[in-house]
Structures are given as C-alpha cells and as structure tokens.
Amino acid sequence: MAAQVSGQIATVMQEKRLFPPTAEFSAHARVKSLDEYQALWENAAADPSAFWAALAREELHWFEPFQETLVWNEPDAQWFVGGKTNVSYNCLDRNIEAGLGDRQAIVWEGEPGDQCTFTYAQLHEEVCKFSNCLKQLGIGKGDVVSIYMPMVPELAIAMLACARIGAIHSVIFAGFSAEAIADRNNDANAKIQLTSDAAWRRGKQLPLKAIVDEALEKSSTVQKCVVLKRVGNEVPMQSGRDFWWHELMESASSDCPAEPLDSETPLFILYTSGSTGKPKGIKHTTAGYNLYVKKSFQWVFDHREDDVFWCTADCGWITGHSYIVYGPLSAGATVVMYEGAPNHPDESRFWQIVEKYKVSIFYTAPTAIRAFIKWGDEHVTKHDLSSLRLLGTVGEGINPEAWMWYHKTIGGERCPIVDTWWQTETGGIMMSPLPGAIATKPGSCTKPLPGIIPEIVDEAGDLVDANQGGWLTISQPWPGMLRGIWGDEERYRDVYWSKVPGKYLAGDNARCDEDDYYWIMGRIDDVLNVSGHRLSTIEIESALVSHPLVAESAAVGRPDDLKGDAVAVFVVLRDADPNDDLRKTLKQHVRKEIGALAQPDDIHFTNALPKTRSGKIMRRLLKDIAAGKETVGDTTTLEDYSVLAKLRSDEE
Numbered sequence: 001m002a003a004q005v006s007g008q009i010a011t012v013m014q015e016k017r018l019f020p021p022t023a024e025f026s027a028h029a030r031v032k033s034l035d036e037y038q039a040l041w042e043n044a045a046a047d048p049s050a051f052w053a054a055l056a057r058e059e060l061h062w063f064e065p066f067q068e069t070l071v072w073n074e075p076d077a078q079w080f081v082g083g084k085t086n087v088s089y090n091c092l093d094r095n096i097e098a099g100l101g102d103r104q105a106i107v108w109e110g111e112p113g114d115q116c117t118f119t120y121a122q123l124h125e126e127v128c129k130f131s132n133c134l135k136q137l138g139i140g141k142g143d144v145v146s147i148y149m150p151m152v153p154e155l156a157i158a159m160l161a162c163a164r165i166g167a168i169h170s171v172i173f174a175g176f177s178a179e180a181i182a183d184r185n186n187d188a189n190a191k192i193q194l195t196s197d198a199a200w201r202r203g204k205q206l207p208l209k210a211i212v213d214e215a216l217e218k219s220s221t222v223q224k225c226v227v228l229k230r231v232g233n234e235v236p237m238q239s240g241r242d243f244w245w246h247e248l249m250e251s252a253s254s255d256c257p258a259e260p261l262d263s264e265t266p267l268f269i270l271y272t273s274g275s276t277g278k279p280k281g282i283k284h285t286t287a288g289y290n291l292y293v294k295k296s297f298q299w300v301f302d303h304r305e306d307d308v309f310w311c312t313a314d315c316g317w318i319t320g321h322s323y324i325v326y327g328p329l330s331a332g333a334t335v336v337m338y339e340g341a342p343n344h345p346d347e348s349r350f351w352q353i354v355e356k357y358k359v360s361i362f363y364t365a366p367t368a369i370r371a372f373i374k375w376g377d378e379h380v381t382k383h384d385l386s387s388l389r390l391l392g393t394v395g396e397g398i399n400p401e402a403w404m405w406y407h408k409t410i411g412g413e414r415c416p417i418v419d420t421w422w423q424t425e426t427g428g429i430m431m432s433p434l435p436g437a438i439a440t441k442p443g444s445c446t447k448p449l450p451g452i453i454p455e456i457v458d459e460a461g462d463l464v465d466a467n468q469g470g471w472l473t474i475s476q477p478w479p480g481m482l483r484g485i486w487g488d489e490e491r492y493r494d495v496y497w498s499k500v501p502g503k504y505l506a507g508d509n510a511r512c513d514e515d516d517y518y519w520i521m522g523r524i525d526d527v528l529n530v531s532g533h534r535l536s537t538i539e540i541e542s543a544l545v546s547h548p549l550v551a552e553s554a555a556v557g558r559p560d561d562l563k564g565d566a567v568a569v570f571v572v573l574r575d576a577d578p579n580d581d582l583r584k585t586l587k588q589h590v591r592k593e594i595g596a597l598a599q600p601d602d603i604h605f606t607n608a609l610p611k612t613r614s615g616k617i618m619r620r621l622l623k624d625i626a627a628g629k630e631t632v633g634d635t636t637t638l639e640d641y642s643v644l645a646k647l648r649s650d651e652e
C-alpha cells in the first residue's frame with residue numbers, strides 16, 4: 001500500500017473495487033443512473049434557492065406559504081422565511097390526509113420480546129393526547145422538554161408531541177449519568193423531565209428514574225417529571241413533581257390541532273461532544289430540518305411504499321432523530337423500532353427481527369458490523385434475510401473488510417450499501433451513494449447529495465488536488481444545517497465558521513479521488529469516535545481530574561477492532577499509589593461523571609505528561625504509546641525528553 005502525504009494527513013487506502021447497482025435495482029430506483037444523479041446535483045448547484053424552494057412547496061404542508069427561501073447572514077441561516085408549518089403535522093396529519101391512516105408507522109419490539117404496532121392514525125391519536133398532557137403540565141411554545149427514556153414508542157410520541165405544540169425537546173441518551181443529565185438540563189433551561197421507571201438492557205433493569213431523581217436535585221429549572229411505567233418496578237414518586245404517564249393519558253383528549261409554527265421555530269437541541277469539555281447543544285429548527293431529513297431519507301434509502309425500514313440507532317443520537325422519527329415518518333414509511341441489545345437473548349437477535357418483520361432496508365453502525373463478524377456467521381445464516389434489498393452504515397468509516405462481510409453475509413451480494421457521512425450538526429445525510437445511481441467503493445461515502453457542495457481545503461483555505469487529504473468543508477448553506485449552539489453564539493462562529501472563511505468546517509479530514517469519490521479520514525480535533533459516538537478527550541480528562549487523587553490526565557484514542565477508538569488515559573496521581581484498585585475506582589468515576597460509554601479501557605499511571613514548551617500535551621506521542629507503537633516524527637518541542645522514556649518503561 002502506498003501512502004500519500006499532504007501536510008500531516010497521510011492516506012494509505014488504495015481501494016479499487018467498484019460495485020455498481022444491479023440493472024434491476026436501478027430500474028426501480030428513484031434516481032436510476034449516474035447521469036440522472038449528476039443532472040439533479042448540477043441543477044441544485046446552479047440555483048440552490050430555487051431547488052430547495054420547489055421541494056419545500058412539494059414536500060411539506062404550509063399553513064402559510066414562505067416568502068423568502070433563504071436569508072443568509074453568515075453564519076446565521078434562515079430558511080423558508082415567513083412560512084408556517086409543523087413537523088408533527090407533516091409526519092402524521094399530512095400522511096393521514098393522503099390516505100395512509102391505516103399504514104403501519106411504528107412496529108416496535110421490546111427487549112423481552114413484547115411487541116406493538118402503531119398505524120399512522122393510532123400514532124396521531126397518541127401524539128395528540130400526549131401533547132395535551134404536556135399542555136396541562138404548563139408546557140407550551142419555546143419550553144424545553146428533557147427526555148431520558150428507553151427506546152419505546154412513547155419516546156417517539158413524546159418527541160412528536162413537543163413538535164406539535166412548539167416545545168423544544170432535548171433527548172439525552174439513556175446511558176448518560178445523572179451528572180451529564182443535570183449539565184444538559186441546566187444548559188438548556190429545561191422545564192420538564194420525561195423518563196421511565198427503568199429500562200431493559202441485556203435482561204437487566206437500568207434504573208432510569210433513580211438516575212433522574214439524582215439529576216433533578218441539581219437541575220434547578222426542572223419543575224415536573226413524567227414517568228412512563230416500562231418495567232413495572234417500584235419507584236418513589238415525589239408528590240407535586242412526579243406524574244405517571246398512564247394516569248395523565250387516561251383523561252387526555254385526543255383533539256390537539258398542530259400549532260402553525262414559523263419556519264425557524266426551534267425543534268430540538270441535541271448535545272454532542274466538541275473539543276472542549278462542555279458539550280455543545282446543537283440547535284435544529286422546524287421547516288429546513290424537516291425538508292432535509294425527508295428528502296435525504298427518500299434519496300439515500302430509495303424509499304418505496306412497501307419498504308420496512310429499520311435503523312438500529314437510539315433516539316438519543318441524531319441518527320434516531322432524523323432516520324427513526326422525522327425523516328421516515330414524514331415520508332410515510334413503516335419503521336421498525338427495537339428496544340434492546342443486539343446480543344440479547346443471543347447474538348442472532350437482529351437477524352431474527354429482520355426475518356420476523358421482513359425488513360427491507362437495514363441501517364446500522366460499523367461498530368455493530370464488527371461485533372457481528374466477531375460473533376460468527378452462524379447467527380446470521382440460520383435466518384432468512386431475503387427481504388433485505390438495501391443496507392446502510394453511519395457513524396464512522398467502515399473498513400473494506402467489514403464492508404465486504406456486510407455485502408456478502410448480510411446483503412447476499414445483492415443489496416447495495418449506502419455508507420452515509422453526516423453529523424449531528426448537518427441534521428441529515430450529506431454524502432452517500434444514491435443506491436440506484438452511484439456505484440460503491442468499499443470505505444467511501446462516495447458523493448454529495450443534491451444541494452450539498454463539499455470542498456476539501458488546506459489550512460490556508462485553498463482547494464487541494466485530487467487524492468490530497470485536507471479539511472472537509474461545505475461551501476453553501478443547506479436547509480438541514482444547525483442553526484447554532486444553544487446559548488453560545490460565539491462558540492458556533494468559532495468552531496464552524498472562523499477557520500475557513502465563508503465555509504462550514506465539518507471537523508473531519510477527507511480526500512476526494514480521481515472519480516470524485518469522497519473518503520473520510522477521521523477528525524481534525526480532539527474528538528474520539530467510540531462505537532460511533534462522539535466523545536471529547538477533554539470531557540474525559542475533566543472527569544478524571546475531578547477525582548481527588550488525580551492531579552493531571554490526558555485521554556487519547558487507541559485503535560480498537562470493535563469500538564473504533566478505545567479510550568486510553570494517562571493519569572498523574574497526587575499522592576497515591578498506582579494500583580489496580582485505583583484503576584477500577586477511576587473507571588467507575590468516569591462512568592459516574594459521564595456515562596458508561598466514556599469509561600476508559602486502559603489507564604496508564606505516569607509521573608508526568610509529555611508537553612511542548614508552551615505547555616500543550618503532546619497527544620500524538622501518547623497515541624503512539626497507547627497503541628503500542630514506536631514514536632515517529634518530531635519530538636524536538638518536547639519539554640522534557642525523560643518523560644517519554646519514563647512512559648515507555650512504565651509500559652514494559
């Protein structure tokens with residue numbers, strides 16, 4: 001393998017395999033050929049406003065039409081200005097009016113094997129009722145609703161109910177700790193908390209209400225809490241603050257017309273890690289986000305009426321927001337939602353679900369694919385997966401070996417694979433094959449969606465040549481883009497819009513090959529990708545330093561076959577003996593501060609950290625040590641060479 005080097009960014013990948021869609025797939029696809037895709041993309045690029053305006057009129061319901069397509073005062077975008085619409089209306093009422101009331105909207109399976117289905121009409125009724133419950137509890141337009149729930153239909157119902165009345169949801173993944181919930185609640189000024197008694201996870205109960213009780217002690221703005229009975233365990237209810245979901249719903253009316261909302265009404269906040277310790281509340285708004293997730297869903301997943309779509313993400317992440325709830329439901333799709341783990345009660349659970357519900361489109365993360373490979377083909381081959389016609393991946397790059405396994409073992413060599421690149425900030429998929437039109441190369445997210453104009457630049461902001469690595473930027477606003485960081489305009493400008501003038505800086509390195517295929521090469525900042533989830537090294541370091549025995553720490557990623565990045569931390573102790581018990585204590589401590597997903601895999605104790613003369617931790621060196629590699633490259637700015645030698649000898 002030849003390495004190509006541009007500045008600091010080296011590419012060693014020389015993947016030459018090309019997988020065109022079958023003639024049969026293309027013949028039935030929404031976009032049928034490369035020429036058709038090219039024409040669509042060029043049409044959008046020639047006049048983005050006209051392109052998006054026409055789609056917005058076609059695809060969304062408008063209580064009042066918009067006057068202006070885009071008002072762009074970099075970095076602030078306003079889309080479809082003057083219009084009034086409602087995301088919940090577009091997902092429910094509009095489909096029912098189109099005659100889809102009896103179509104299955106959500107087909108849900110619980111981890112213990114219980115199941116239920118909501119048609120569009122039934123979902124509409126539940127959403128209206130819960131909207132009225134929220135109103136009864138004093139929630140209205142602009143109020144922030146914090147949601148900490150398992151993957152049950154009520155989670156989607158709660159999101160849609162917020163959208164219906166103009167409240168803003170902030171969904172917090174049910175693996176985060178009480179501390180993490182309180183931080184997010186305080187940052188967002190959340191007014192109410194939604195949760196459940198507990199959640200099922202690999203047959204065990206995760207005590208969500210108990211975690212919420214601890215979080216609410218530190219969330220001064222949250223006045224009320226609604227609790228869904230999921231598991232049926234005893235939980236203490238605080239009189240005047242806590243309400244049972246089922247009791248509120250019993251008396252709620254199912255009449256709740258959707259509120260006509262200005263296009264730019266905030267729809268949700270979703271917290272994600274950046275390169276500083278404080279998570280960023282990414283803000284998305286109503287009309288632009290809705291249009292973008294609907295269209296991207298249709299283009300990328302080539303959605304047809306009879307499809308059964310299963311995205312295995314959790315609604316606590318952007319993938320669940322955009323491709324379990326808002327994208328598929330506004331397109332009138334049938335969505336499978338599964339509550340639990342892929343290996344409970346055994347490793348064939350996902351394939352059992354695919355067979356049982358005849359899933360035709362399956363969308364998952366490379367980390368899951370690597371786990372399936374490890375578990376063995378026998379769990380897959382005993383199930384009939386012939387209903388599948390399209391596969392997708394999201395969250396991190398997929399290595400070509402895993403891609404080939406997915407293609408052969410899950411896709412039976414007949415299903416195209418859409419490798420979708422996007423971010424919490426982009427709202428929806430930005431680059432991906434359109435499966436009937438674009439031949440795939442394993443490991444490449446291929447080409448931009450219509451209306452998306454990526455550019456790869458060097459640190460001076462100049463375009464780089466083909467196959468040269470550089471910073472991935474987007475040079476035109478798009479409707480699904482974030483509208484800011486909640487409560488922190490300066491950080492928004494600084495992180496995304498200041499380093500390359502006039503362009504959105506995604507924070508990823510990428511290259512574009514001679515066929516105009518894009519290859520994502522990883523983050524440019526100190527963000528780890530652990531099992532497809534973003535974690536900032538500084539958040540982990542802050543958590544460690546909050547322990548009384550820790551003086552200083554540095555967190556880095558170590559390549560891991562299953563997780564992508566494993567979390568390796570280097571810890572300088574205050575006045576304590578390094579030992580395995582302390583390792584365990586510190587792992588537990590990070591778990592408590594942030595959540596299980598941030599728990600360090602390796603803890604290295606050291607007397608000092610390698611630093612530059614200006615005091616910056618030399619992460620590159622630590623990464624090499626964490627990965628067990630010889631240190632390569634420049635160490636001349638090391639403040640104290642002996643530190644490096646010491647760290648190495650500690651490893652031996």
Ligand code: PRX
Pocket residue numbers: 272318319393394395396397398419420421422423424425445506507508520522523529532533534
């Ligand atoms: O580094 C990229 C990686 O995940 C980051 C976005 O993470 P998050 O906001 O949590 O959203 C994940 C789900 C959309 C990106 O900056 N990433 C995401 N998809 C891919 C990817 N890296 C390579 N290939 C992808 N398909």
